[in-house]
Amino acid sequence: MKIAVFSTCKYDRDFLQEYNTDHELTFFESALNLQNVALTKGFQALCLFVNDSADREVLQALKANGIRLILLRCAGFNNVDIATAAELGIKVLRVPAYSPEAVAEHAMAMILTLNRKTHKAYNRIREGNFSLEGLIGFNLHKCKVALIGTGNIGKAFYRILKGFGCMVVAYDPYPDAALIEEGLAYGTMEEALKDAEVVSLHCPLTEETHHMINADTLKLFKKGAMLINTSRGGLIHTQDVIEALKSAQLGYLGLDVYEQESKLFFQDLSGDIIQDDLISRLISFPNVLITSHQGFFTREAMQQIAEITFANADAFESGRVLVNEVKA
Incomplete structure (x- = not known):
């Protein structure tokens, strides 16, 4: 098939070309949106990532351009109007799991960095400052951690937390019997968050989970707690989190995702003035760590993403069962 691949960086092109199963690929650096949807003419399929937009208007234009298949090279699909795609007969396939350990390990890296302040120590030592003032952390052993979501990534993260000797209380509408x-231990959302010293989010973005961390739920955290989000930016109400940081109700914040990240992440904006006031405010806090949707970014995960993406394309082209189809 002729596949248009959007939101690509060099590493995307390298892995997709290496594991391509004889499809004709054309790469676009820009994210798909209504303004550039005309670029999809002449293709049968698209390959999209987290910041590409496939809302109703875009999907209607894609249908008119002859697109029959959307290959998501990610697990989340909140950026695609699945109901409209089904109505138009456009199949949507995703990569449901790719090295969940990669994201889980990144979440733990953020916890350890914020807690033990290794990033600050690194900079100090390079300047000849060997003082320990302001670098004190806390033991994760016997620390209460609220694990919100126990899918593949949450499951991997629980096992890491267990190795650290944390006291974990999870919330998930569908508890995992194996875990x-x-x-x-599972509880209600309130039970999990109550007096939690660390809260880590590992759930999809849906209408029910949108802004699940807000002024009300933040009050349940132990004062000075740490919040980690490696899932989707829309899970937290950013302004409420800023207020919690200002009041010291929230003592640490680690974000690998951001609600308005599509205008920022995966780009080099070092020479620009950042127009997003919320992320600029977050960056100004000394107890906030932000990475640019980096959690998935390991060699193993990139390989799995490419292999499963092309397996999905091959299944569609050959008329086989679409095991990774996203249905309305």
Whole structure:
């Protein structure tokens, strides 16, 4: 098939070309949106990432351009209007799991960095400052961690937390029986968040989870707690989190995702004035760590993404069962 691949960087092109199963690929650096949807003419399929927009208007234009298939090289699909795609007969396939350990390990890296302040220590030492003032952390051993979401990534993260000796309380509408057997305690959202010293989000963005971390739920955290989000930016109400940081109700914040990240992440804006006032305010806090949707970014994950993406394309082209189809 002729496949248009949007939101590509060099590393995307390298892995997709290496694992291509004989499809004709054309790469576009820009994210798909209504303004550039005309670029899809002449293709049968698209390959999209997290910041590409496939809302109703875009999908209607894609249908008119002859697009029959959308290949998501990610697990999340909140950026695609699935109901409209089904109505138009456009199949949507995703990569449901790709090295969940990669994201789980990044979440733990953020916790350790914020807690033990290794990033600050690194900079100090390079300047000849060997003082320990202001670098004190806390033991993760016996620390209460609220694990919100226990899918593949949440499951991997629980096992990491268990190795650190944390006291983990999870919330998920669909508890995992295998994790319960391993000793994981489930509770309500309120029970999980109540007096939690660390809260880590590992759930999809839906209408129910949108802004699930807000002024009300932040009050349940132990004062000075740490919040980690490696899932989707829309899970947290950013302004409420800023207020919690200002009041010291929230003591640490680690974000690998951001609600308005499509205008920022995966780009070099070092020579520009950042127009997003919320992220500029977040960057100004000394107890905030932001990475640019980096959690998935390991060699193993990139390989799996490419292999599963092309397996999905091959299944569609040959008329086989679409095991990774996203249905309305």
